[in-house]
Amino acid sequence: MPDSMDRKNASATLPASYDLRTSMPPVRNQNxxxxxxxxxxxxxxxxxxxxxxxxSSSDIDLSEWYLTYFVYNDESPLKPGFTNSSGNAYYDGGGDDWQAVAMLSRGTGSVSGLKVKTPVRPEDVYVPNVMERELKLKNALYLGNLSANREEVQIAAKRIQLVKKTIMAYGAVSVGIYWDxxxxxxxxxxxxxxxxxxQTNHAVTIVGWDDDYSKDNFKEDNRPEKNGAWxxxxxxxxxxxxxxxxxxxxxEGTLCDGVAYDIVSAPNDEKIYQYDPxxxxxxxxxxxxxxxYFANIFTAGAYETINSVAFYTTAPDQPCEIKIYTGCDGSPVSGKLAKTAAVTLKAPxxxxxxxxxxxxxxxGxxxxxxxxxxxxxxDNLIPVECLLPGYSDKATAEQGAKLGVI
Structure with missing residues (x-):
């Protein structure tokens, strides 16, 4: 797990209970x-x-409406929306954390809720003005296990420990749940x-836990085997x-796809080069x-400096060697090797x-x-944006064209 946040030490010895409620902003209402x-x-x-x-918890209010609108509506020709195949209006189309990550990583949000307010009724919906992001998504840490059976993932002690440590280190964790x-x-x-x-039908946020929360607090006709709750x-x-x-x-077996968001202030005038909006x-x-190996070739739009590289990984403790070549001509490795970096990324x-x-x-x-x-x-290690009917019909990245796999 990247050490980019100096919160309380998330040591191997975790407290029996933990509660972020007093440091959270007021609870919002999506209705x-x-x-x-x-x-x-x-x-x-x-x-x-x-x-x-x-x-502070009293002055932070990020706009949910900005993401709600632009996830299914084009922000610009280079920032298209996803396909709304739900049969409902875009504001009732649902979504998930990976759509949120796609939006935030390309610079669509986060912005203040004071600038982009949430409408009160469906008849009040509106098109928000396009604006520069105020915050930058640095990392989105996936806490699931892509190779495990869903039932095993949810009740595994190791995963419970991982979610707890992540909450202490990064804050609340967004998860999916099937609400009944x-x-x-x-x-x-x-x-x-x-x-x-x-399949899930709702998204919520884990803000703490209580190992001693009694199993008797759940419905009498359907109780878990042991104490403990999020x-x-x-x-x-x-x-x-x-x-x-x-x-x-x-x-609870329907909790899935936990994601922690690691956020920093957006640098002034930072340009994002990408082919996967x-x-x-x-x-x-x-x-x-x-x-x-996977690679992309870009064309510099100005005299600039490359300060960071961002991409998706699929497994924990994944070693990555990054090379940057300048003066390329056709092949990603045809230019001058300008930088080599090696890192092991703890979280997918x-x-x-x-x-x-x-x-x-x-x-140029x-x-x-x-x-x-x-x-x-x-073996599935190459992250791609691709056309998935009913989900990403406006995807344009292609192997050998905008995504060069070598």
Missing amino acids: PFGNCWTYSAMAATESNLIGKSLV NDAVNNEKFAYYSGNYHY LVRNSWGDEWGDEGYFYVSYE LGLVNFFGQEGKNEV GYNTVELDAPVKVVK EKFSVVVKTSSGLT
């Missing part, structure tokens, strides 16, 4: 819109910023469904649940080949690697970023 995923992502983002003392009204004890605000679903923030206002919060059993759609690979997800010294390029110069990576856990 009447079906955009819970933007609320969970922004709550995790706000928590990360508060933990770094970049903002019949699975909640409305007197104790305790949720346990006893099910395992590959403290979870919802987006249904502070009049719901315990002032907007509730407990979810450690054994819809972010990660899939990982490709070749069976039996667990060491791969979206990772930014800061260079120890910038690489200078001149206007072609330069490349080449990544060599490997893993003993999976």
